[in-house]
Amino acid sequence: MLWQKLYKWVDDRVQLRTLVEFLGKKYVPVHRHSVWYYFGGVSLFLFIIQVVTGILLLLYYKGSEELAFESIQFIMAKVPFGWLIRSIHSWAANLFILTAMVHMFSVYFEKAYRKPREITWLTGMLMFFLAMGFGFSGYLLPWNELAFFATKVGTDIAGVIPVIGKPIMIFLRGGEDVTGATLSRFFGFHVAVLPGIFTVLLGIHLLLVQRQGMSEPLGMENSPPAEKKTMPFFPNFLLRDLLLWLIVLNLLAILAVFFPWELGVKADPFASAPAGIKPEWYFMFMFQTLKYIPAQIWVIDGEILGVGVFSIAGLLWTLIPFWDKKSARGEQNRFINYIGLFAVIYIIILTTLGWLS
Amino acid sequence: MRRFALLGFVTFAAVLSFAGLAVAQDKCLTCHETIEDKPSTLYKHDIHFLKGISCAACHGGDSKSEEIEEAMDPAKGYIGVPTGDAISQRCATCHSDPEKMKSYKSTLLTGQWEALQESVHGKLAISGKEKIGQCTTCHGAHGIVSAKNPASPVYPLKVVKTCATCHADASFMRLYNPSLAVDQLDKYRTSVHGARNAKGDANVAECASCHGSHDIRPVKDAKSSVYPTNVPQTCATCHSNTEYMKAYNIPTDQFEKFTTSVHGKALLEKKDLGAPACNSCHGNHGAVPPGISSISKVCGTCHALNADLFSTSPHKKAFDDRKLPECETCHSNHAIVAATNELLGVTKEAVCSRCHSSTENIKGFAVAQTMRSLIEELETSVAHASTLVDEAEQKGMEVGEAKFKLRDARQARLQSRTMVHSFDEEQFREIVDKGLNTATTVAGEADEAIAEYFFRRIGLGIATLIITLLAFSLYWYIRRLERHQSKAG
Secondary structure, three states, X not given: XXXXXXXXXXXXXXXXXXXXXXXXXXXXXXXXOHHHHHHHHHHHHHHHHHHHHHHHHHOOOOOOOOOHHHHHHHHHHOOOOHHHHHHHHHHHHXXXXXXXXXXXXXXHHOOOOOOOOHHHHHHHHHHXXXXXXXXXXXXXXXXXXXXXXXXXXXXHHHHOOOOXXXXXXXXXXXXXXXXXXHHHHHHHHHHHHHHHHHHHHHHHHHHHHHHHOOOOOOOOOOOOHHHOEEEEHHHHHHHHHHHHHHHHHHHHHHHHHHOOOOOOOEOOOOOOOOOOOOOOHHHHHHHHHHHHOOOEEOOEEHHHHHHHHHHHHHHHHHOHHHHOHHHHOOOOOHHHHHHHHHXXXXXXXXXXXXXXX | OHHHHHXXXXXXXXXXXXXXXXXXXXXXXXXXXXXXXXXHHHHOOOHHHHOOOOOHHHHOOOOOOXXXXXXXXXXXXXXXXXXXXXXXXXXXXXXXXXXXXXXXXXXXXXXXXXXXXXXXXXXXXXXXXXXXXXXXXXXXXXXXXXXXXXXXXXXXXHHHHXXXXXXXXXXXXXXXXXXXXXXXXXXXXXOHHHHHHHOXXXXXXXXXXXXXXXXXOOOOOOOOOOOOOOHHHHHHHHHOOHHHXXXXXXXXXXXXXHHHOHHHHHXXXXXXXXXXXXXXXXXXXXXXXXXXXXXXXXXXXXXXXXXXXXXOOHHHHHHHHOOOOHHHHHHXXXXXXXXXXXXXXXXXXXXXXHOOOXXXXXXXXXXXXXXHHHHHHHHHHHHHHHHHHHHHHHOOOOOHHHHHHHHHHHXXXXXXXXXXXXXXXXXXXXXXXXXXXXXXXXXXXXXXXXXXXXXXXXXXXXXXXXXHHHHHHHHHHHHHHHHHHHHHO
16 A cells, blocks of 8 residues: 555655654553643644644734734735634634643642653743743734733733833833834744744653653552553554544634634724723733732732732742652642642632623 | 872982982092092992992092091001902902892892903903903993993993903904904994994894803803804894894794704704804804805805805806805705705705706706716615625624725715715716725625625534544544454453
């Protein structure tokens, strides 16, 4: 058959057999929490979708104050299937952050960050922050009213950080205000800087996952090998991954057709901000928290306190493999579960409140 | 009758005697009369003198003392000639006190000083020490008489000159408001109001009738009686008063009609300051009804294109020959309603049919008929295109460009309504054809967008079917593979 001939042709040159044998010997643990393993793969799939649709959008998008909005309008109305590509890009971006978030929390609750997977966790967390950066920078690119003011509010918040806040804000905006200069650099971050760093981190992350295999839940490690259920990574797990990817692809198509991503009205820097400016949903819990914090707490500015607390919490969360010694020793750590549970409930409640307000 | 005359004489004598008695006690006047100065001479005709009010009421001091040092002793409150705001403040000691005014049996309203301070004349003068206007600026000082007295400077026949003392003085007005015209009196004299006023009719409008007296505010002040949205009501104060207008034999329904008109609704309901008030067409200080041949020019100050087209159309001569008021003949005057298609054409309601019929003025009849059918065709096309664009937009389709073009079609529709005033079929058809072509293009684009909407759904259905088939195949393959694996191992 043609397929076998082609395989042999490649195998003769690059020894594909070795790779297939390696993958064939790689096993994925099977247990009642195995379902969470798939979220990493789905996130990867959505990232690939982002790259492909992003490159297609780049063929027509023009990153300038005068042309950005009109170029998206052109993509949506004139470019064949432009509407589909843009809507999929927008929907996949949101689903990507959602699945990455689920993946992060599943890893957290499974304590999969413990030795020897600290670097995998670190690269994953950095990628998660970069994904939020992708979202923040990409949101401005259509240069519409909502995006313009949301970026203004978002960068204003960065500006409240003492000492370094103002320079960061000016660096992000390319000046004192959100202007065409902000759009240009956000475009640069979105299509060059962030993807470059992300690709390196993703390479390390995937390499480590392949090298170290999937983490087993605490307690399962010590079970006798006979009692451990596993499944070959190739082809069983990979085929299941593919099946899920197909379903996600179909979901994306449905979302793009029934809920095409709106473009809104072109940003007017001289207009007053419309009512109800809200950030993207993944920033909502932080934004809503800042709204609830009083303007002044003792001698500290409320906003600075809020930003400070979130920064410290984010840092502690990222560095968890280094301070959760109990899990590293293979012992159960309920404290970590309670923190995680609190974080999940907090995010859900504050996001809902922000959505309703 | 004689009895009444006698009673009147006795009352008048009693008042004079009372005033004389009071004067007899007013040593200020006694002395000043001897030197025959102007104030004391004038004061004998002053209403305050007749009410028994002494000089000391304004100047302070002891009016009962015969000794000059004692009478004019600052310790006894003598202030000499009041200056600046002190003048009005002295007047206000009585005129702002209802009880005091009642004691003089006065029916005058109180609070003039308070109103004056709020008014444009109550702003600081260039000296920075006093208000621009004081009571004496308009009423005079020692010879003050009732405003109803023809000798008063604020009597309707005289007030226009009193106001003009400052308002017609370009060098004085330049100090306060260089952009304000100084020809109000000249214009006023050309108006119906001014002409009648000059002939001695004290009932026609003069400055105070429209601007108020003590509470005059700048025209741009929304509280001003001559602020655009207040003008119709101000004019209506007299012009809607049937009793008041009876003597002039003119209609009194102008305001009522204006409120129902397109202009009245825009001005009074929507508060659109660009809409005309009475003075926009009639003039303000030089108010007269526009002449028959100048109506199109008056309307043309806003409706410039319509007026120009009309002036160059064959109707101009025809209307002038028949002494028909131009715009008014078709659109009416105070009761102008939004122009609808019904005005045009040869139906019963159409204004064209008043002069044109199938037997009389046939050419115009045919043109009116064609214009009506063309304008209706254009409206139908624009409405159809608009509906399709809305539908496409509701379906979530991007129709920004079509919406932009739709504005051109709507613009053509507006232009066609203006072009009616050329009464030229060729020019009119050109505009309508432009609009029809644009509307057709827009409708086509909207149709395509709607078709694309359904195409997307069908496409999604096919894609979903293929993906589902693939997914099931994959699922089946995994099941088969794992069955083989479990058998093998």
